[in-house]
Amino acid sequence: MITTDRKTTVKALIIASIGFALLFGAFIAFTNGIWYALVAGPVTGILWGLMMYLFINSKKVNEQTTLEGIAESDIIYSGGANYFKNAEAVGGKLYLLKDRLEFKSHQLNIQNQTFKINTADIQEIISYNTLGLIPNGLKVVLKDGVQEKFVVNNRTIWRENIQKLLALS
Numbered sequence: 001m002i003t004t005d006r007k008t009t010v011k012a013l014i015i016a017s018i019g020f021a022l023l024f025g026a027f028i029a030f031t032n033g034i035w036y037a038l039v040a041g042p043v044t045g046i047l048w049g050l051m052m053y054l055f056i057n058s059k060k061v062n063e064q065t066t067l068e069g070i071a072e073s074d075i076i077y078s079g080g081a082n083y084f085k086n087a088e089a090v091g092g093k094l095y096l097l098k099d100r101l102e103f104k105s106h107q108l109n110i111q112n113q114t115f116k117i118n119t120a121d122i123q124e125i126i127s128y129n130t131l132g133l134i135p136n137g138l139k140v141v142l143k144d145g146v147q148e149k150f151v152v153n154n155r156t157i158w159r160e161n162i163q164k165l166l167a168l169s
């Protein structure tokens with residue numbers, strides 16, 4: 001089984017933490033002044049990144065997002081992901097298996113679920129930028145026209161693996 005690289009996850013968290021620090025710092029600069037913001041922005045960014053890292057790597061989240069009854073040899077690729085369900089980005093883990101994509105959420109979401117897409121139902125895999133900026137979106141277009149969206153690390157690897165599997169079908 002190949003999982004998404006921890007180094008990629010840490011890199012994404014660092015970038016997100018910097019973004020959080022800048023946005024929070026700008027807000028604080030308007031409300032409390034620039035000198036306060038120069039301290040509060042970086043401190044909150046570091047704390048936010050650390051909390052997210054600990055959450056993503058927690059034993060509880062790993063237990064909640066592990067597929068039961070699946071042999072590890074049946075998993076082609078897997079990694080943390082968000083699945084867009086209505087207005088919520090549901091956090092969890094995405095798995096590419098020999099016959100399907102399967103998403104399993106952790107329990108800190110409003111909508112908890114396991115979601116499956118059979119590879120026979122996939123028409124196309126499209127990469128897109130989340131919020132029009134961040135290159136981490138993966139859109140799965142089904143043969144019935146439904147589009148399912150995910151946010152993943154290493155979207156190129158995801159896309160290549162899914163396309164290889166589709167070519168074998």
